[in-house]
């Protein structure tokens with residue numbers, strides 16, 4: 001009796017201390033409650049996949065053979081599709097001529113499964129096998145790719161999609177992924193063999209001269225009138241930003257960077273920087289028989305055809321009826337930008353480094369050859385389960401889609417102006433001299449990367465680490 005009383009007293013005193021001294025325990029944390037699962041109920045299903053990275057030859061574009069590096073000989077790699085609660089086990093073999101790893105972009109994995117060489121695991125050497133195993137805690141559209149020499153490895157064709165379906169998915173007529181990419185090809189039709197060129201480093205990374213969807217030009221999706229589709233868009237390009245014009249479609253945005261938006265949103269104004277995903281709920285009107293619904297990219301002045309939905313000249317099917325899925329709760333965090341900044345990331349470039357130009361975060365260029373006996377530089381320490389206000393400041397003229405591993409964040413303000421995005425992200429695009437404020441409550445402990453997803457910028461130093469404890 002006496003002992004339990006003493007415990008109660010200690011807890012009360014500790015609680016009072018935390019309330020008085022800890023700025024992170026504000027209204028933002030209370031408002032966050034219910035936005036994300038800390039754990040997921042296991043379905044009991046283990047989905048075991050094997051994956052092999054190796055040089056391959058595929059028919060890309062106009063059907064000519066193209067020498068690539070690929071997962072299981074395919075570009076994009078095989079689509080891994082699981083349900084929420086399933087355990088994912090990927091037995092991966094590296095048959096490339098160089099070391100690699102796999103990073104699961106956007107998936108809240110245990111830190112040791114994050115695929116960052118020298119930080120969460122040693123590089124997987126040629127001939128070696130590594131088993132990635134985790135239970136995704138969020139349903140949504142995710143992807144996987146190497147996190148070592150990624151400006152070359154991803155460009156050569158190493159990327160694939162991980163779809164985590166809801167435990168009970170709505171009755172879409174079909175659920176389709178469009179992987180957007182571009183390729184820089186020589187006049188002879190080979191992958192341009194120089195990577196991390198001065199030109200790419202001085203600009204927004206490597207932009208290709210051929211744009212593909214699902215690995216080829218002129219993607220067509222044939223549907224029947226009346227169908228209702230979930231169309232998942234993903235940008236795997238090294239540097240190119242896409243701004244798909246979806247005005248030909250009866251479509252709403254239902255998920256950004258994996259997780260659901262608070263409500264269906266009109267698709268105008270969304271862009272996809274490298275790494276971003278956009279999930280659409282598309283209804284094909286019964287009256288659209290025989291029409292071609294074209295989707296073009298409008299990010300550059302030159303319009304680029306992406307693909308088209310070809311509506312068969314057939315009688316319509318009955319449109320599935322269900323409410324668009326939405327996030328259970330997205331905090332507004334209206335006052336979040338007024339809270340103290342826990343960490344700022346200043347983005348800039350300078351002459352130097354192995355490529356002649358290096359990109360920096362807080363005046364430091366990340367060294368990929370970091371010796372394992374040296375401690376890795378940690379840019380910020382964030383308390384697990386607490387509110388953190390972060391700031392990205394672009395001191396350069398170039399684009400920087402900034403990606404944080406291991407957590408989702410919400411944009412609070414852009415250039416000091418409050419922003420109301422009713423969804424979370426894992427990657428946010430900064431344009432020339434932008435300042436972007438974001439808020440987050442990290443739920444997963446570990447050492448996580450913060451980096452630019454323009455892969456040439458990342459390769460030349462624009463990476464750092466945060467520690468969540």
Ligand SMILES: [Cu+2]
Pocket residue numbers: 359399400401452453454457458462
């Ligand atoms: Cu960048």
